[in-house]
Amino acid sequence: AKDVGRHNRWYNESLKEGNYWSDWLGILPYSIGGSAKTEDMYPLEAPFNSIVTKIPTFFKGRIALVISLSIGIPILLAISILIVKKFKKSE
Structure with missing residues (x-):
């Protein structure tokens, strides 16, 4: 110095x-x-x-979770609806 x-x-x-x-x-x-x-x-x-406190990167995890849920839930709903309709037609 x-x-x-x-x-x-x-x-x-x-x-x-x-x-x-x-x-x-x-x-x-x-x-x-x-x-x-x-x-x-x-x-x-x-x-x-x-002691260095690492700032949690929960925003990255939350963004991935929100994207996954916003895509996954509608797909699961669509598949469920198709299965229910298929069973109703076969009755």
Whole structure:
């Protein structure tokens, strides 16, 4: 990373957590290159594995269900009507 801006903070003061730096030697703080001469006061020792909540794709499933039902129900009704008419004619 390189910081050439102003007032950038590379850590969360209240959580006392910063970022993971693969080249960090374990000496606090981690110096960030650039003209701003900023530091990460709380670098992490390992990458932070956040829990990513996958948004359900129920819309795709619902669309397929609606299409299937809107096609399937009329076809089943038509077949049922034809079968009933055929049985009535044979009586």
